[in-house]
Amino acid sequence: MNPDAVRTLAVLGAGTMGNGIAHVFARCGYRVILRDVEERFLNRALETISKNLDREVRKGKIAEGEKPSILSRIDAATKMEAISPADLVIEALPEQFELKREVLGEADRLLRPETILATNTSSISVTALAAATQRPDRFIGMHFMNPVPAMPLVEVIRALQTSNATFETTMKLCEKLEKKPVAVADSPGFVSNRVLMPLINEAAFCVMEGVAAPEAVDSVVKLGMNHPMGPLELADFIGLDVCLDIMEVLFEGFGDPKFRPCPLLRKMVAAGWLGKKSGRGFYIYAGK
Numbered sequence: 001m002n003p004d005a006v007r008t009l010a011v012l013g014a015g016t017m018g019n020g021i022a023h024v025f026a027r028c029g030y031r032v033i034l035r036d037v038e039e040r041f042l043n044r045a046l047e048t049i050s051k052n053l054d055r056e057v058r059k060g061k062i063a064e065g066e067k068p069s070i071l072s073r074i075d076a077a078t079k080m081e082a083i084s085p086a087d088l089v090i091e092a093l094p095e096q097f098e099l100k101r102e103v104l105g106e107a108d109r110l111l112r113p114e115t116i117l118a119t120n121t122s123s124i125s126v127t128a129l130a131a132a133t134q135r136p137d138r139f140i141g142m143h144f145m146n147p148v149p150a151m152p153l154v155e156v157i158r159a160l161q162t163s164n165a166t167f168e169t170t171m172k173l174c175e176k177l178e179k180k181p182v183a184v185a186d187s188p189g190f191v192s193n194r195v196l197m198p199l200i201n202e203a204a205f206c207v208m209e210g211v212a213a214p215e216a217v218d219s220v221v222k223l224g225m226n227h228p229m230g231p232l233e234l235a236d237f238i239g240l241d242v243c244l245d246i247m248e249v250l251f252e253g254f255g256d257p258k259f260r261p262c263p264l265l266r267k268m269v270a271a272g273w274l275g276k277k278s279g280r281g282f283y284i285y286a287g288k
Contacts, residue, residue, distance in 0.1 A: 010086035014045035020148025136161035188253030236275030
């Protein structure tokens with residue numbers, strides 16, 4: 001498929017990543033169908049997109065008059081059938097293989113044969129997800145970074161079955177979005193999370209073992225390694241449940257004890273301390 005033939009995008013899942021992907025495509029002139037299971041999730045997503053567009057207006061990235069037209073290009077839907085006109089569908093569901101496989105299979109049955117189906121998974125095998133569809137040659141990984149409107153990187157992951165045409169279309173499409181696509185192999189965690197998550201996990205071990213408090217761990221990494229955000233602060237921002245899910249994928253995928261999830265991370269997730277979104281993680285967030 002020629003990237004210019006992609007005019008309508010559907011996003012499955014209106015959470016943090018889903019609404020960010022919808023935002024970017026709508027801002028670049030695409031019609032977007034944003035689908036989730038309940039209207040409250042969609043309403044929250046549209047509110048988030050509106051606030052993020054206001055931020056872009058204040059920063060001079062878009063003109064104030066552009067905001068209404070960008071929002072008008074996003075249609076919210078709870079019925080899966082609404083995605084059928086899409087030229088490209090991007091799945092942005094929680095990092096759970098069975099959930100993704102089920103929803104991707106349902107979407108696959110509703111789409112035209114030429115439609116490309118993509119996953120925003122941050123760690124799960126793209127090859128295994130492709131095999132759950134009837135279009136494995138038109139299946140690919142598009143791993144956007146959070147926050148999607150601000151971060152330029154997209155990891156483009158070829159499944160074993162992905163055709164050259166699908167790969168080339170996806171790379172060019174990312175460039176049309178003014179993103180920087182980087183091709184990586186289908187391996188657990190790809191590059192970004194294979195490098196990042198063990199850092200976060202080891203920082204959690206430092207806290208669990210009493211080596212240092214969270215603030216101290218983050219200060220060492222920020223001041224000593226020039227990171228803009230410490231690993232534990234970043235973990236809270238990502239969501240500790242998401243971090244744990246990715247560590248589980250790495251541990252299972254490689255079978256290497258160096259990827260064993262920190263017990264403190266497991267305990268915090270069990271307690272519902274998921275980070276910024278729940279009001280408490282390694283730090284406490286006022287107003288939550």
